[in-house]
Amino acid sequence: MIVRNLQDANKSQRRIVSDNWESTRLLLKNDNMGFSFHITTIYAGTETPIHYQNHLESVYCISGEGEVETCDDGKVYPIKPGTIYILDKHDKHLLRAKSDIQFACVFNPALNGKETHDADGVYPLEAEEVTA
DSSP states (O other), X not given: OOOOOHHHHTTSTXXXXXXXXXXXXXXXXXXXXXXXXXXXXXXXXXXXXXXXXSOEEEEEEEEOOEEEEETXXXXXXXXXXXXXXXXXXXXXEEEEESSOEXXXXXXXXXXXXXXXXXXXXXXXXXXXXXXX
């Protein structure tokens, strides 16, 4: 059994901070579950271009408000607590936060832990592992 605490993980290598967001990776590839699980905060007033070409992601809103826009068709979907959006087709999208938004995110395949978005909003398929 694996047991972790978010507050403890926030004080470890599992917390990754970027300009627009921070993400605490509670479950990673080296846990051998086949997916990773993260608690991610998108900062208020930001727009983040994302295109997970190497991963599928499910995103559940815990708190905050914003919107996600799919780049291929320009559709805009509001995000508020209780909303889930699922990137089942490697959808290129823009994530906009009206307030700080906290998400629970699941990635398949699992992340190694130190991934950040490249210039195109992509996470690499393989990245440096978090060891703690």
